[in-house]
Amino acid sequence: MTRYNIKETEEKWRNYWEDQKCFEATPNKDKEKYYVLEMFPYPSGRIHVGHVRNYALGDVVARYKRAKGFNVLHPMGWDAFGLPAENAAIDNNRHPGEWTYENIAAMRVQLKAMGLSLDWSKELATCHPQYYRHEQKMFLDFLKKGIAYRKEAIVNWDPVENTVLANEQVVDGKGWRSGAPVERKKLNQWSLKITDYAEDLLEGLDTLDRWPEKVRTMQSNWIGKSQGLQFKWDLVGSDEQIDVYTTRPDTIFGASFVGLALDHPLTEKLASGKDGFDRFKSQCEAVGTSEAAIEQAEKIGFDTGHKVKHPFIEGLELPVYIANFILMDYGTGAIFACPAHDQRDLDFARKYNLDVKPVVLPENEPNLTIESVAYTGEGKIANSEFLNGLSIEDAKSEIIKRIEDMGRGQGTTNYRLRDWGISRQRYWGCPIPVVYRDSDGACIPVPEDQLPVELPEDVSFDKPGNPLDHHPTWKYTTCPETGEPATRETDTFDTFFESSWYFARYCDPRNESEAFDADKANYWTPVDQYIGGVEHAVLHLLYSRFFTRALSDCGYLKTKEPFSGLYTQGMVGHVTYKDEDDKWVYPKDVVKNDDGTFTHAQTGKPVAQGKPIKMSKSKKNVIDPQDILDTYGADAARMFVLSDSPPGRDFEWSENGVDGAWKYINKLYRIVSERLDNLPEIDAEYSGTFSDGATKLRQKSHQTILAIAEDIEAFHMNKMVARIRELSNMIEAFKASDAGDFWALREAFEIMTICMNPMIPHLAEEIWKMIGHSTPLVDTSWPTADETLLTSDTIDLGVQVNGKVKATITLPKDADQSVAQEVALANDHVIRAMADKTMRKFIYVPNRIVNIVVG
RNA sequence: GCGGGUGUGGUGGAAUUGGUAGACGCGCUGGAUUCAAAAUCCAGUUUCCUUUGGAAGUGCGAGUUCGAGUCUCGCCACCCGCACCA
Numbered sequence: 001m002t003r004y005n006i007k008e009t010e011e012k013w014r015n016y017w018e019d020q021k022c023f024e025a026t027p028n029k030d031k032e033k034y035y036v037l038e039m040f041p042y043p044s045g046r047i048h049v050g051h052v053r054n055y056a057l058g059d060v061v062a063r064y065k066r067a068k069g070f071n072v073l074h075p076m077g078w079d080a081f082g083l084p085a086e087n088a089a090i091d092n093n094r095h096p097g098e099w100t101y102e103n104i105a106a107m108r109v110q111l112k113a114m115g116l117s118l119d120w121s122k123e124l125a126t127c128h129p130q131y132y133r134h135e136q137k138m139f140l141d142f143l144k145k146g147i148a149y150r151k152e153a154i155v156n157w158d159p160v161e162n163t164v165l166a167n168e169q170v171v172d173g174k175g176w177r178s179g180a181p182v183e184r185k186k187l188n189q190w191s192l193k194i195t196d197y198a199e200d201l202l203e204g205l206d207t208l209d210r211w212p213e214k215v216r217t218m219q220s221n222w223i224g225k226s227q228g229l230q231f232k233w234d235l236v237g238s239d240e241q242i243d244v245y246t247t248r249p250d251t252i253f254g255a256s257f258v259g260l261a262l263d264h265p266l267t268e269k270l271a272s273g274k275d276g277f278d279r280f281k282s283q284c285e286a287v288g289t290s291e292a293a294i295e296q297a298e299k300i301g302f303d304t305g306h307k308v309k310h311p312f313i314e315g316l317e318l319p320v321y322i323a324n325f326i327l328m329d330y331g332t333g334a335i336f337a338c339p340a341h342d343q344r345d346l347d348f349a350r351k352y353n354l355d356v357k358p359v360v361l362p363e364n365e366p367n368l369t370i371e372s373v374a375y376t377g378e379g380k381i382a383n384s385e386f387l388n389g390l391s392i393e394d395a396k397s398e399i400i401k402r403i404e405d406m407g408r409g410q411g412t413t414n415y416r417l418r419d420w421g422i423s424r425q426r427y428w429g430c431p432i433p434v435v436y437r438d439s440d441g442a443c444i445p446v447p448e449d450q451l452p453v454e455l456p457e458d459v460s461f462d463k464p465g466n467p468l469d470h471h472p473t474w475k476y477t478t479c480p481e482t483g484e485p486a487t488r489e490t491d492t493f494d495t496f497f498e499s500s501w502y503f504a505r506y507c508d509p510r511n512e513s514e515a516f517d518a519d520k521a522n523y524w525t526p527v528d529q530y531i532g533g534v535e536h537a538v539l540h541l542l543y544s545r546f547f548t549r550a551l552s553d554c555g556y557l558k559t560k561e562p563f564s565g566l567y568t569q570g571m572v573g574h575v576t577y578k579d580e581d582d583k584w585v586y587p588k589d590v591v592k593n594d595d596g597t598f599t600h601a602q603t604g605k606p607v608a609q610g611k612p613i614k615m616s617k618s619k620k621n622v623i624d625p626q627d628i629l630d631t632y633g634a635d636a637a638r639m640f641v642l643s644d645s646p647p648g649r650d651f652e653w654s655e656n657g658v659d660g661a662w663k664y665i666n667k668l669y670r671i672v673s674e675r676l677d678n679l680p681e682i683d684a685e686y687s688g689t690f691s692d693g694a695t696k697l698r699q700k701s702h703q704t705i706l707a708i709a710e711d712i713e714a715f716h717m718n719k720m721v722a723r724i725r726e727l728s729n730m731i732e733a734f735k736a737s738d739a740g741d742f743w744a745l746r747e748a749f750e751i752m753t754i755c756m757n758p759m760i761p762h763l764a765e766e767i768w769k770m771i772g773h774s775t776p777l778v779d780t781s782w783p784t785a786d787e788t789l790l791t792s793d794t795i796d797l798g799v800q801v802n803g804k805v806k807a808t809i810t811l812p813k814d815a816d817q818s819v820a821q822e823v824a825l826a827n828d829h830v831i832r833a834m835a836d837k838t839m840r841k842f843i844y845v846p847n848r849i850v851n852i853v854v855g
Numbered sequence: 856g857c858g859g860g861u862g863u864g865g866u867g868g869a870a871u872u873g874g875u876a877g878a879c880g881c882g883c884u885g886g887a888u889u890c891a892a893a894a895u896c897c898a899g900u901u902u903c904c905u906u907u908g909g910a911a912g913u914g915c916g917a918g919u920u921c922g923a924g925u926c927u928c929g930c931c932a933c934c935c936g937c938a939c940c941a
Binding site: 041165215291296651656848853 | 859861866868876881894908922935937939
């Protein structure tokens with residue numbers, strides 16, 4: 001018997017699929033389309049296990065849908081702009097473009113080795129001018145439509161390197177390279193008006209019924225729609241007013257101070273020059289710009305000494321503080337605080353000894369006192385004059401009405417969502433196609449016929465900051481309108497810009513005159529199944545939804561929602577290892593000893609095993625999938641990443657697992673190759689009877705057809721693996737002796753092969769050929785299950801006594817209660833369990849359970 | 856801090872969505888085969904007990920129900936996101 005030659009066989013089939021162009025897709029109105037897309041990778045240099053998992057998962061769907069008769073589009077490309085390329089440029093003196101294209105070439109080879117059913121003719125790279133020229137055009141269209149605009153925004157500024165830092169480059173409030181405390185800096189930057197679409201993006205979530213509930217919830221919370229009141233407080237001894245926004249107008253009588261954001265327009269006016277303000281300001285500015293950093297920072301404030309008049313309590317004046325936890329981007333950048341019913345306000349009030357007056361009392365606690373925990377629950381209003389006794393909701397309406405009558409403000413809808421800042425002070429991104437005329441500073445869009453504005457090749461990363469800005473000539477140009485000297489915008493787009501429309505570009509990736517042909521895009525989009533990491537649940541997915549709407553509004557396509565189905569996979573983790581010097585060690589350099597301890601393979605020194613965490617290069621707990629592909633082959637690698645965990649959950653890499661998958665691949669080959677004798681011809685008729693064993697096998701085969709289809713549709717790939725194993729276990733145990741047996745065996749082989757094809761396509765093709773087929777499996781459609789074989793005549797069901805299982809009985813399917821009762825009560829175990837007690841109740845759920853209540 | 860999620864044997868996980876907890880694997884134990892090993896095959900494997908039987912058991916603590924891994928409430932632990940990482 002020949003052994004399965006994995007390397008040779010897998011390569012043979014990959015070449016076949018490629019030569020036959022099996023996966024090249026073209027629009028075809030006669031067929032139902034199905035667009036499968038996995039989030040495209042950043043070309044970091046090597047694929048990682050997370051990629052293998054993501055693409056194996058998508059490939060199961062793509063191959064399954066193809067077998068189900070759909071016209072499948074399944075493309076691949078590269079999210080090629082981004083920071084790591086610039087870091088490589090700085091660290092290794094490589095040009096970002098060169099580095100990126102090399103990485104793409106290397107990763108393409110790796111992905112191809114996985115045997116994915118990808119249409120490589122649609123491949124794209126976002127760093128290519130033929131890609132980004134179209135998004136420059138989109139930007140110009142957004143500009144015309146008022147979707148793009150300029151405003152001041154705050155960035156992390158490294159004062160030593162004179163450069164803007166990404167949030168991830170800020171470590172403990174310091175620049176990651178310089179170690180200098182980060183400062184906040186205001187820059188004039190481009191933004192997109194995603195807030196104009198807030199309501200539509202929120203409502204659209206209801207239509208996304210094939211998205212995970214959790215992602216929709218996260219997006220909904222991110223958009224953060226709230227109903228509230230915006231109204232003005234009069235500043236004592238001044239004409240100034242402070243416009244605040246609150247979602248709790250009902251607590252107005254519990255207000256103890258008014259707070260302003262540090263960058264609120266009034267802040268400087270009220271506080272500058274005051275004792276300690278500069279110190280307070282620098283304390284606030286030392287905290288990074290990320291919301292997490294701001295929220296977790298200690299709440300501090302500065303008393304401006306100014307007071308405002310309470311709108312309803314005659315003579316009451318409240319202090320005005322500047323506080324670090326108030327965000328200029330939310331509401332009006334000013335609040336009134338009711339410490340009794342808001343935790344942040346309470347923490348602040350305790351710190352600065354401000355009043356805490358409860359104004360909402362829970363029904364059962366009329367003497368509520370607040371210590372260190374604010375009361376945010378339901379209740380009735382108290383200590384609030386005309387509001388006393390009202391519910392929270394009624395009090396809100398009442399206050400809004402009175403404020404509106406006073407002409408002091410109005411009830412408003414507010415969103416937490418902020419506009420999308422798209423300017424980046426970096427080289428490796430798409431240039432923003434505008435110039436600034438030197439004479440008057442006017443911002444002039446680059447005319448469409450001058451696109452693309454290409455990145456210069458000759459850049460240096462010798463000094464920190466944006467190389468485009470340092471470039472000797474690139475930014476100096478002329479005004480397209482007047483011909484006067486002008487300076488190019490040196491900022492580039494946020495890389496989320498590229499990933500917001502790539503799925504549409506795949507529909508027509510070589511189009512030079514436009515981003516994509518509308519007919520083609522309207523045929524393929526929306527993406528029917530999008531698959532990627534849950535870490536993209538909010539930003540990338542929300543930006544893409546917005547972008548698609550904006551493109552629709554600019555006439556690019558008709559689609560509103562880019563992804564009608566979404567699946568989010570979990571992270572891939574691995575245990576970590578550290579040596580005696582607390583340095584991370586690669587798993588492949590660790591040897592496990594017989595006593596369970598670990599030592600370093602080279603040095604022989606002891607190594608400590610740490611808990612599994614998300615794979616990352618810095619922790620060295622990475623596995624190179626290339627080693628797996630080389631050693632075990634693509635099918636084993638694919639099978640392993642699909643089999644061990646449900647795809648939605650985090651997944652922990654283990655060496656044993658791949659080994660098990662590899663053994664199984666070999667075993668499958670053996671099972672089939674040892675049973676090829678006496679198989680009937682393909683499509684041979686059989687009208688005789690079947691042995692019991694053959695009937696059981698046929699039942700299992702047909703149940704498997706349905707079970708696997710259901711598993712795939714529900715993304716239960718780990719269960720799919722179990723089903724295949726169950727079927728192959730049964731085939732292995734089956735001893736065929738008569739014609740019916742061999743007929744059933746061929747049927748089982750065929751069903752098993754088609755069903756396992758989405759997961760392990762190379763072996764499936766090979767087996768398909770072994771059992772005599774001359775047409776390829778890739779063109780074979782999914783079988784139909786024979787309904788009559790799906791159920792059996794008898795059911796084993798459990799018998800409980802007082803809710804505890806005591807016995808198992810066998811009943812005819814759908815047996816009557818009288819039959820069930822008779823059989824159950826005759827069972828020895830049941831008799832013993834009931835002992836001398838009397839039956840109070842007999843519960844029978846046909847085909848499910850019997851429960852006898854005794855007492 | 857805020858938002859979202861996860862928790863079941865030694866281990867990855869399954870459980871017809873309220874109805875026989877542990878499918879299918881990994882590991883381990885014993886056996887067969889072998890000069891030996893690898894590979895392969897067979898058997899066993901939740902825990903505990905007074906073992907032809909019985910009890911307990913799904914992160915912890917309550918509750919609803921004839922019946923709870925599944926529903927409700929309150930905790931604990933871990934993971935993801937927080938707008939310039941992708």
